[in-house]
Amino acid sequence: MIETEITDFDIEELSKLIADSDERIIPKNEIFMMPNSIHKSIYFIVSGLVRTFYFDSKGGEITHWFGGKNTIAGVISSFITQKSTPYALQALEDTKVKILSYEKFVELYNTSHEFVKIASKFSVKRLIEMSDKLVVQQTKTAKERYDLLLENHSDIFQKAKLKYIASYLGITQQSLSRIRIEK
């Protein structure tokens, strides 16, 4: 049997494996990974909230993902291939992270079977999340998408600006405002 559910045990195991990694508190609002750069690290979020975002062809800022406690923040495509990416990472509140450098990642990947298993679980989990978000985007109205986010991640509404949430939902800030009132 191939287990892919991320368990508390995995988190604990991962914490041990990266126990000696650099730790950092990223202050609220800091953009700690710049767009159009090679992402040489990924981050295990110990506490706090971050988002990834990018600029669309008209220069509008689009939030692509929110990530909280016990998630891995980082642009997998850039990290794995060590190529430039348009995505940026920003802390939305003071956020404590463990920094996992590319070198350390490769080392763990080559020496720890446990690490490889956890890494592949995370990537499958992220794939399912993305796939689900696409389904929601394609089959639900703006109001329904708003309700789903509120239901599942109400904390984000306390911590992120509404314009960040609006672009995450695929609507304008004004539409989000309209939806919130109609409630």
Add this chain to the structure above:
Amino acid sequence: MIETEITDFDIEELSKLIADSDERIIPKNEIFMMPNSIHKSIYFIVSGLVRTFYFDSKGGEITHWFGGKNTIAGVISSFITQKSTPYALQALEDTKVKILSYEKFVELYNTSHEFVKIASKFSVKRLIEMSDKLVVQQTKTAKERYDLLLENHSDIFQKAKLKYIASYLGITQQSLSRIRIEK
């Protein structure tokens, strides 16, 4: 360095590893994986074209993905967890596949380092595809999405019904018709 680009070499390597797998020609239009079932196999497409689709909350059929030659077709989430999924798989032309059962997958996963590497490349690649599709869905107009698909996968237009393509693009068949005329 961790390579994730799927190369011809990978395809060849994978073909060798699954050389003794059952092979089958799925006739055009056959739904070879039913919705609301556990997907006990995934499929390596030797030739042909398939799609995954599901039914939205109003019963409308939505195409989620198209896959051709040298891709892996299957609902990763159901296959890996051996749980039921709302997604279905359908051949859009006579399609030759190699069938990889869950048992065989687990066996290869546990015995072949090469297989694990190829499998993880595929899952990262699929993750990037999904993520990119979400970006397109959220930042491009229907016309732009149509143009992109036509540019990158014009073969799909020769093989799939327009209603399948329309739902893939997140629009109605009538809107797709409108767009095609305006060209």
Add this chain to the structure above:
DNA sequence: TTCATTTTTTAACATAGGTTAATTCTTTTT
């Protein structure tokens, strides 16, 4: 605490894409 800046709301108007329904074109069956 007041001033300045940023964020959020409100409102009028515009538009991309949806809905319904009828027509035409294509494919399959007899």
Add this chain to the structure above:
DNA sequence: AAAAAGAATTAACCTATGTTAAAAAATGAA
């Protein structure tokens, strides 16, 4: 080859969400 079934187009009308701009509210700096 005719009839029937299925797929694609067309057209009139409708609605959710976008756009622009201004006002109000909240936050932060002095």
